[in-house]
Amino acid sequence: MSDEEASPLLSAAAKGKSKARDQAESSESTPLLSNSSATPRYDGEEDEHNGDSNDSSPAHSTDTSPTSTSTKNSRRWASAIAIALLAGIILAIIAFAFVVPQAVQEYAQQAAVIEPTNLSLESITKEGVRARVQANFHLDGSKVGSNYIRNVGRAVTWVAAQLESEETKVDVRIPKYDNVLLGSAIVPPLLINLRDGDVTKFDVVTDIIPGDPEGIRIIANEWFEGRLDKLRLNGQADLSLKSGIFPLGTHAISESIVFEANKVPAVPKYNITRFRVDDGPMKGSMLADVSLTAFNEYPVGLNIPELAFDILVPGCASSDPFILVAEAATSEVHLEPRSDVVVDVKGVIRELPDSLTHVCPDSTSSPLDNILRQYMHGDPATLFVRGSRHPDGDTPKWIADILSSVTVPVPFPGRTLDGLLRNFSLTDVNFALPDPDVPDSNPTVSGTILVTAGIPSEMNFGINVTNVRATADVLYKGNKMGELNLREWQDANSTRVEGEGDEGPMLKIQSRVVDAPLNITDSTVFAEVISALLFGTEPVRLHVDALVDIKVKTTLGDLTLKEVPAEGKIPVKPLPKGAIGSIEPKVGSLRILDTTSDSITLQALVNVTNPTPYTAHVPYANIHVLSNDSIIGSATVENLKIDKGSNSNILVTAKWNPPMGGAHGRKVGRELISQYLSGWNTSITVKPHRNSIPGQPIICEALSKFNMTLAAPKLNLPGDTPEEKTHFIRDATFHFFSSTATFTLVSPLQYNTLYLDFVNATALYNHTEPIGQIVYDLPFSAPPGKSQTPKLPVTWSLDSVGYDAVRKAIGGKLKLDAHANVEMRLGNWRESLWYQGKGIGASTNKTGHGQDAEALLAVRPAAEALGAADRHLDGDPGVRAGRDVLPDQS
Template identity: 70%
Template structure:
């Protein structure tokens, strides 16, 4: 037997620095095996093995007793059993009460689901079959509570995997009566529960539509802005297992809340093609357009051909929508995170009356309001709804959903700025305001008539026949960036148009011709108008008036007559200045003259005047009054009324003039007397015509502008009887001297055809050879000068005996000679009286002896 066999199994040990074996101990002192009653059962913990060559000494000098050895062998199993029991109890408590809540919180915070692709595999009769691809993992770093994170990681590490059987998920909308929105059948799935391990899903799910009415209500509330949040509740029964260990069936319910601004919106789109042309049937048009939009979601699907109704808003928000077109889409293939193109084909039938009829208490129809937004570049709103007559291949559930939801779609406006390329106005005719019209009456403004020629660019996508039949407009007339006035065509003006195809890359153009008649022109800035008049009168270059207008256009199309309102248009009207010498070329001539009223200080005359209009413009003058000015003094005024001035010669224009020189200032009578005397004597006299602030009553702004200008004319010569040419200006046609009786008679020619002039006093001197006195006439008895030629009574002559002139007369007895005359006369015409001087030269005088 070896030394190990001679040693006891549990030798006594002695505390000391070394461990020594005792040579005196007997081999039989300790049995090799203890009795069965003293041997403990197997509890998983065995006493430490004792090395053969080592003896453990007792800390006492005597060996231990048998009683002490038994006591130690019973203590260790009890401790181990109690510890295991406590651990099991604690584990049960933790697993039953603590771990589930912690694991649930861990799973909610650490779960990360990243959808990578959603594609529609096929469309079924009651829903769609979708292929779903996603990544799932638990990310413990997202859990904020340290204890929850440790417990969750430990628990999911132990469980490793979690699997589910085939399940059906129902989605309800609690805020809408807990109605069913839809259902999805999910195949069996297995996910890894260990932290950081990614599980990739790729499965096919059958999704069925639920309550269509619920979808309609939700969609309409969202589109109308009444949906702040959307709460969805998902419910399902999951049969779970971990590995091969079944975990039973669990009812799972969870609620998701979407904020309205987080719900996917209608994507922004671009119209890449838009073409409108006449349809194959009368009263129809075809629309062909393409849209492009970016799909920002990882969704892939094929959308079948769908049919829609295109509508516009009625007069009021409560009115039903008005269907204007039917449209259908081609098949659309949607790729994730990429551009999507769609082709849309539409047909517009004859427009309904509700679309073109004016709304109550308004002059605009629903079509007018839509086109106004579109033509001003603002997004116009169309409403799109699934067709009530879908294609036969469209599944019923899709047709029901689309037909129950109306989606507002912004239709990008197209500003028509620059549509009008050329704008010209020819054969211009002006009509001055009627002074007796009410301020709100268009007749109270000056009016313009003329031929308008407009060249408009047609959009290249408008490939249908169009004919402009009527136009009306309101336009701002601008000169050098400043507004001069407003041109208002309130009444429809007849028009016609011609379409001309463009050359090369140029698009088609539309030539529109119209004759505007008496369009009111309201002058709003007298300073700007004065600048225009000055440029016309004294400039040498054409001036340019800019026109910014809003034009209403009536057009005939295959859909019928349409009215396009407030189409923005810009144009330029070149206006040529008046030729130099225009004022002098007017050359007024007086045909007849009559007195209509008189007072001691004033006289009112009417004359038929012939004038020449050298300008290309014509005018109608209801009433104009101007001042007649000489030497800065207003001597009277002239009025023309209800006169049409044409280009070229204008005859027999009735002019009324009032002569009242003392009205302006006391010296006015003297200035007026001098002017009339010079005129009667044949001198070159002129008078200035000057507008004033009441030239056109009620048009103060216009008058302010006109009052800055005046025109000076040579006083027209009066046509005397027996002088058709009007060149003979002598009012004394001839004279007869009676030498022996020392008297003289004169033949007078009066330009007045209807009134008699009276001469109350005559103080005249006859001259020979311009300077030599012949004799003097002093006569204070009144005598008349009736219309036409007349003879004066024999007037006494006081000869200048001994003068050269007297000798000339004496030698001319029985013959003739030329004499000059200078006279001061008191003339009376009606109640008007004036003292005038007259100087005549080269008067033919006959000398008789008796």
């Protein structure tokens, strides 16, 4: 297409600008529609056109530079169409009026200067639009390059002086689409001054009648879909001319104009200043109240009547028909030149069609899911607006025909949920470790979720949350620790609460989460959380980023909102100060399961106190037991349930196996048992290892970095008093006459017999003075419950101060120390231990036992003479193994 064909009229106008126009500012400085395609909003931000009147926006610009003027002219597309028609008629009048049309036509094209001064739409009529075009026209021969054409043109136009046209109908067609009629314009009679420099002022009121709606629909669809690279329009008219009283006949004219795509305006930028949805007066309906504002950059004023529209959304596939979701109607709009335009829209949403909520083929989402996902992710959701096929009776039919044939995509601004979660808490928490018998299982979390969510002010309709499910990333200090997956629907309920003061309404949501898998993905971050819980003083704040699926009940019915973005913080309380010490493990009963020469496998019922506000379930876990950083054994629990507070009869399987720590471990183990029996303050350290929880290397890696030191668990032995329940040896009887001693023992084992193969013990007075020694190398047993040792031989230190003190203590009290080495055997296990006791309580009880008591009375004088006597000390008489003989802990 040649340049002449593409723009014969506008180019002439552009080339024929006069100096007068360069010095004067046009009253029309901007196009009818903006080129902006910015996303609309309703967040209260000020629109860029609402600032001071001296801003640099096109509507207020006073720049008269050639560049600025050229830019403005390039945007006057609406004015250009009207002026192009006017210019075409003027040039045609000149061209067909003379005998030398070729020279005159070239002169007119190069010398013509058309300056539009105003374009306004006077009114909307039943047939179309009444427009008013104001412009100045003159010929400037100095712009003609050829002397011949310039001289001929000036001469001819000076002679003719004026030309006049009759009323003319101009049809505008689209050649690309079978010359479909876009519209028609009725141009009234025109009188044109032809002499060089004479200015003709036009003030023309013309009726523009829309043509075939199909043509408008074709152009609109290509424009909205981005396929309109250029638009060529062709104007056709039968022009009747005369000069003075001389008729010049009727001539058929045809002129074309081409608009490039970048010259075609986009949908004007608008701002949603109000958006509110309420329950409708009828069940199953909602009412929407929307207010839009836009800035009219153009010198065009118009009153637009009330219009009705259909609101549609896309179907599953692009080839599917749009789905009608609402009907809307605008108020009457008063369009003022270069000012804000306010449009109020009322809409009604009725029962949602099945095609909107039905899941699409080969997908898990419905068209409604897709719209809501975009909206709640803050992305503009594309809605489609189409004129109603059943408009109000006051709407002109031609407008209804055009609007109903055009579907306009409209971006609807999204709304993120940032800041809507006011409070997020997790109570009644229960942690469960993975089941080793279930492959790829994860720890689980159960608890009650309480959420207080702010309701957007535009949502003024009843809503009730009935079910939730979610996938969430759990982070600590910005680093991801793991993933929480609620794949199954969890029951929930919600309550709407009106806010106080400036706060808007809130929705309190409660849901009980049961066995939600928690997949730990980063052992380092998990270790930081454990450290903060064990040793910190402030709550550990875990950040949760989640995508939540929500089932809600509304007036429109049951809806499912998928992948609603939500975030919150879960404060996890650390262990109370001194909590580790308050665990206080106590052993109730022991059962030996297996023994080797180096190890003992046993089961124990243990009582512990849980000082935390959390509960836990442990299907299986194994930990190492250490002393002085050396492994001396391990402990295993299965199907363990820990409640808050006291927990009784926890079954623990333990293995005493000091060789796990090597040669040093055997020595450490021996020392630990010896200290324990001696009543020293002993402690053990428990520490997870890399195989503590089968199939969970990440969790084990994190837990293996921590250990917990506890006081050695106390045994709960049979007895009548709390003191008795902690003593292995209940009483001792020394026989002075036979130089023997017997002890009453209480074994902590309820099902197994303990054997003592060798005993070497020494009693001391005043910590240093020996009293006597027991050396016994014959095995004897300590069966479950109470038992008495055989009479063990005693070698007295007759010349020691301690021996004399013991004699004098008969019938009184005495404190002794004791040191002993013992070889102990339990099944196949053997060990040599030592014992040290201080401050052993010794007292006299005059109650005798049978023959021993009688012998004591009979031989008293001889015994005193010989320095020896047989004294039967029963219970606590004589030397009694009290709390200092017996270890407080075992």
